[in-house]
Amino acid sequence: MRKEDKPHAALLASPGMGHLIPIMELGKRMVTHNDFHVTIFFIASDHASATSLVKSTTLENLDIIALPSVDISDLVGPNAQLVAKLFVIMRESLPSLRSSIAAMKFRPSALIVDLFGADAFDVAEEFGMLKYVFNTSNAWCLAVVFHSARIDDEFILEHHVKGQKSLEIPGCKSLSFRDTLESLRNIDRIDRPKFHGHKMTNSHGILINTWEDLESSTIEALRDNNLLGTLLLKVPIYPIGPLVRQDGNLVLDKQVKQWLDKQSIESVLYVSFGSGGTLSAKQMTELAWGLEQSQQKFIWVVRPPSNNALGTYFTISEGNVDGTPDYLPQGFFTRTKDIGMVIPMWAPQEQILSHPSVGGFLSHCGWNSTLESIMNGVPMIAWPLYAEQKMNAAMLTEDFEIAVRPTVSMTEEIVGRDEIEKMVRTIMVDKEGQAMKMRVKELKNSAEKALNKGGSSFNSLSQVAKDCMFHLQP
Known part of the structure; x- marks a missing residue:
């Protein structure tokens, strides 16, 4: 299949190896198993591990583009939460992403971003691209993020933080204060990050780096409109994992x-x-x-x-x-x-x-x-x-x-x-x-078994590929 006839997906990774590695592995799997042409965008960094990962990844039909680093020192305080900084970095990188996509000869039919990159959906809409979220963590974490966004901050502060009582997540494992997310533990901070739940619910689907059999009840809750689905509406959930780093170029000392x-x-x-x-x-x-x-x-x-x-x-x-x-x-x-x-x-x-x-x-x-x-x-x-x-x-x-x-x-x-x-x-x-x-x-x-042909994760990613292919048709 000619490059111009392939479904072309753009993937956007937030800074940090925790986001870059699964984004890279998703891109490689889309190329090798779904016959995609993939372009991965990441924020340039002097982090040695990130540089090594990018340089060691060579695959036909996989392009990697470094967006220039951005200075956010005037936009967030030095003690701001890490996730708050990530949101700002991704937002400030949008002009570079827009110009890079505009310069492409064959523009992507879909944009896939991680949880911190939903602001980029404005760019996707501008170019008529499908919009997907890739949660690089597990389904339980995603359920907590969405459910906590529906709850009043004052309730979380009094009940969960000060009272240190477990946070009940409909259809899922409850969240003890001992194990809570940092963004919930610090909910009274002015810079507490707010995940773009409303933008994610207007996406064409949410991909998760897990698989059906590992978190079956949580995935079911995410798909159930009577539980967590009030916020998710009818956005499809695609467990496509586990995607882990596989780099044959690295060898042991x-x-x-x-x-x-x-x-x-x-x-x-x-x-x-x-x-x-x-x-x-x-x-x-x-x-x-x-x-x-x-x-x-x-x-x-x-x-x-x-x-x-x-x-x-x-x-x-x-x-x-x-x-x-x-x-x-x-x-x-x-x-x-x-x-x-x-x-x-x-x-x-x-x-x-x-x-x-x-x-x-x-x-x-x-x-x-x-x-x-x-x-x-x-x-x-x-x-x-x-x-x-x-x-x-x-x-x-x-x-x-x-x-x-x-x-x-x-x-x-x-x-x-x-x-x-x-x-x-x-x-x-x-x-x-x-x-x-x-x-x-x-x-x-x-x-x-989930990743092999015919497995649940294989089939989930194949469905995303079919949607992108259909979107290509005039």
């Missing part, structure tokens, strides 16, 4: 691979807090001692400590005499040289999780990392830091039963070394951990 190859099957715990998450200095010390006390094999992607869970990017310091950075216990490298490996700053996560020696994942519970863990059949220690990660942790431990979680709030208290040791041994050694491994492998099989 030779030293890391050799070390993993020497370990027993499912004997290694992988420890990572995402592309930017960090811990406080005191918490890093406790984590180091907990790993050491467990005497279980581990690979730990280490970043210098920060009081901000979102993290900052530094270079690991020289440290003390055995090379241990000065923010880890003195002599940690020497004492753990036979059981552990520390990797500074970043590692190819998907390649590590897919290695047969890895049998557990201590994670910040970002949805991308959660799906990668499930797709590799690896149970988790849930250690959420920000955004919707506490909700993800609740699902993993309470609903799917494929993870353990500290008894204290990781963002408010220090998790002690003894509890860390206990969680590691639960996942890696105890019968409870073995049962979790069996359950997560069942979820892996369910996910693969």
Whole structure:
């Protein structure tokens, strides 16, 4: 099929790897499985991981365009919530998006944006494009976003925030205050972001990075006009996941691979807090001692400590005499040289999780990392830091039963070394951990079935492709 005859979709990603990775994977899947021509727009960044991801992605009929970065310093305060900043960045990027689409020889028939990009629907309407939302997280998070938008802020503040009572979500799992979204926890702040519910309900559909069997009751509630559907109207819901990063161009460092190859099957715990998450200095010390006390094999992607869970990017310091950075216990490298490996700053996560020696994942519970863990059949220690990660942790431990979680709030208290040791041994050694491994492998099989030809996610994305193809016809 000639390029001009293919359905052409434009995808717009908000800044951050949590949005860019699933947008990229959606684009690749639309090209390879649905015969699309896809153009991905993202906001230019000096973030090394984003740059590496874009440069490593080469596929015929997939174009990637970097929109220029925007200065929002005069539009939001320095302490504004992250999601509030994302909305402003996306809004200020619209002129660049409009001019880029206008310059295209073959203009897209559809625009797909993530939750922060619905302002771009004005551009889609200008060019006569179909409009879709891609929720890069799970269905439960989407249900909470939509339902909370229908509730009076004063009720949420008094009942949920001050009263710390659970928020009932019709047809779905209720949301405890312990696990609530940051935007709800800070609902009394002036800069509290408001998701564009009214614009999303005027879209042609909402795609979700989940699958029918994983969240069947929540997806049913999203489709039910008598429950959450009052806001959603009759917008189609398309579970199309799990879409996880699959990049054959990335390879494990030779030293890391050799070390993993020497370990027993499912004997290694992988420890990572995402592309930017960090811990406080005191918490890093406790984590180091907990790993050491467990005497279980581990690979730990280490970043210098920060009081901000979102993290900052530094270079690991020289440290003390055995090379241990000065923010880890003195002599940690020497004492753990036979059981552990520390990797500074970043590692190819998907390649590590897919290695047969890895049998557990201590994670910040970002949805991308959660799906990668499930797709590799690896149970988790849930250690959420920000955004919707506490909700993800609740699902993993309470609903799917494929993870353990500290008894204290990781963002408010220090998790002690003894509890860390206990969680590691639960996942890696105890019968409870073995049962979790069996359950997560069942979820892996369910996910693969959904993605395969004829599966629920395959069929959902195929329907979107048919709609776009129909829209092309005169």
